[in-house]
Amino acid sequence: MKLLRPLAAAAGVLSLLAGCALPRPPSTTASPAPPRWYAPLPHGGTQADLRQWWRRFDDPLLADLVEAAQAASPDVATAGARIAEARSARVAAGAATLPAVDASVSAVRGNAQSGVPALSTVVQNSVQVSWEADLFGGLGSRVDAATSRLAGAEAGWHEARVAVAAETATTYVDLRTCTGLVAVTRNDAASRAxxxxxxxxxxxxxxxxxxxxxxxxxSAAEGAVRVTQQQAQCDLLVKGLVALTGMAEPELRRRxxxxxxxxxxxxxxxxxSVPAALLAQRPDIYAAEREVAAASADVGAARADRFPRLTLTGQINxxxxxxNGQTSNARTWAIGPLAVTLPLxxxxxxxxxxxxAAARYEEAALLYAARVRLAVREVEEALVNLDSAISRSEDVRTAYEGYRASFLAAEARYRSGLGSLIEMEDQRRLALGAELALANVQRDRLAAWIALYRALGGGWERPEPPLAQQ
Structure with a gap:
């Protein structure tokens, strides 16, 4: 007991020194989001609408394609693997704060000493315990870093699923629009023929x-060329959906x-209502924020490595x-050494x-700010495109109806011998362009809604409280 007193005193001194450790940098950074939106906002809507957004299409094929694409996506699979890796890292970091217990069993058969014919058998089992006191918070900082990276990995998985869903839906809408354009060009080609x-x-x-x-x-040949080109674009989009979803092409074409x-x-x-509120809806921003917190914890862990370490070991044998037929029992135990390691x-x-580690923290903080600006930009761009498509829709439809009526009149005059072919072909080109523009503005409106869905986080919700604080 007298021998342990100096060691206990040394441990007390180190505990006092622990309070003198330099503070870690903050785990969050100021939001660089602007004070308000500068693009026109759509009217109405709730967050619940965003979470159930795909059901609003009322299209079973689209829902199946999105589900198949998320199951087949290598990005989603990679994000899932990162969650498993981050979870393992957190378990390992947490285990380092606990005592390590090892057991061993050994048996030896031989002569006890040289020149003595007597044989002996020695059987021994032991338990060894080792533990490091987290005096300066290095082990706890590593746990915080691993926990933050796990939370970021989980958010990254949701981001991957939203991205795949948006890409699949956009390709699907492009394909449906392309199919409609094929019908338009075929009708035009038949009229020309x-x-x-x-x-x-x-x-x-x-x-x-x-x-x-x-x-x-x-003119008839030109119409046939348009049909062939448009059909080729549709076939390429079908190939793209097959690659995204893994669905068999014959089955996809049938549906x-x-x-x-x-x-x-x-x-x-x-x-x-304000861009700052977007931060609670974007999983990629949350992941970047958690990386800032993890990098901050890494600085604390690296700083703690420069201070003394206190370890305690013990064993029971x-x-x-x-x-020569005589058996003796041997039981021993020991506590120690209580060791202090000081890097000199x-x-x-x-x-x-x-x-x-400090440089990585600064990098993570800058990347977080850049991610926030990118998120705001994506929402603003989607809003601008959506407002443009909605504003153009009525005018484009009016133009189509007018040009279509003008073409039908010119065609009737030509076939009755009162008009010229040149006049009719001019009106045909205007009517065809207007009809193609009408189909494209419908596609632009759907694509803008899909882009807005993705830019708003796809219905993801920030975990409360964060995993790092649980």
Whole structure:
């Protein structure tokens, strides 16, 4: 007991020194979000709408495609693996704060000493215990860092799922729009072909100049080229969906054959009143914030490594020795040594490690600020695109209806012999362009809603309280 008193006194002194450890840098950084939105906001909507947003499409195929894409995505799988790695790292960091207990069993058969023929058997089992006191918070800092990175990895998994869902939905909408454009170009090609046929008959009868018939044939060929190009674009989009989802192409094409209409009720997505509120909805921002906290904890751990370490070991042994038919029991135990390790000279290695950790903290803080600015930009861009598509929709539809009526009148005049082919083809190009613009503005509106869904975090909610504080 007298021997343990100086060691206990030394431990008390080290405990007092622990209170003199330098403070760690803060684990959060000021938000760089602007004070308000500068893009027009959509009216209405709630956060619940965003969480259930895909159901608003009322499209079973889209829901199946999104689910299949999330299951097949390597990004989602990688994010899941990162969660497992982060969870293992947190367990390892937490275990370092607890005593380590090891057991061993050994048996030896041989002569007890040289020149003596007697044989002996020695059997021994022991338990060893070792523990490091976390005087300066280094072990606790490593636990905090691992916990923060686990929370960030979990948020990253949600971000990957939202990104895959948005990419799949955008490709699906592009494909549905492309299919509609194929129907438009086919109708246009059929009209051109019929005009070319009638013009050829008129030219053969001598009522129309051969140059006019040649122009009609060229227009029909141009229409056929448009159909081929548009169909190729649709086929490429089908290939893209197959790659995203892993669904068999014949099955996908079979289900795509069903008629499709633009969903009417997908709007009403709630946008936070101020950009700062967006931080609670974006899993990638939360992950970046947790990385700042983890980097801060790494600085504390690196700083603690420069201070003394206090370790305590002990063991309990139990065994027996048998010599010449006599058996003796051997039981021993020991507590200690209680050891203090003080780094005196390491060539600047520990100081350099702390400087590197501090640099990583500054990097994480800058990346967090950049991530916030990027999130605000994504929302602003989606809002601008959405407002543009909604504002253009009515005008584009009016233009289409007007150009369509003008083309039908020009076509009737030409076929009755009162108009020219050039006039009709000019009106055809205007009507076709307006019809294509109408389909594209519908696609732009859906794509903007999907982009806004992704930019707002896809219905993710920040865990309360954060894992690092549980």
């Amino acid at each position: 019929e005009t070319a046929r009638l013009t050829r008959l008129s030219a053969d009868a001598g009522f129309t100049a051969p140059a006019v018939a040649a122009q009609a044939r060229a 795509l054959a069903a008629p499709w209409e633009e969903p009417a009720g997908i709007g009403r997505v709630a946008v936070p 139990n065994g027996w020795i048998r010599v 000279f390491d060539g600047g290695r520990l100081a350099a490690a702390e400087d590197a």
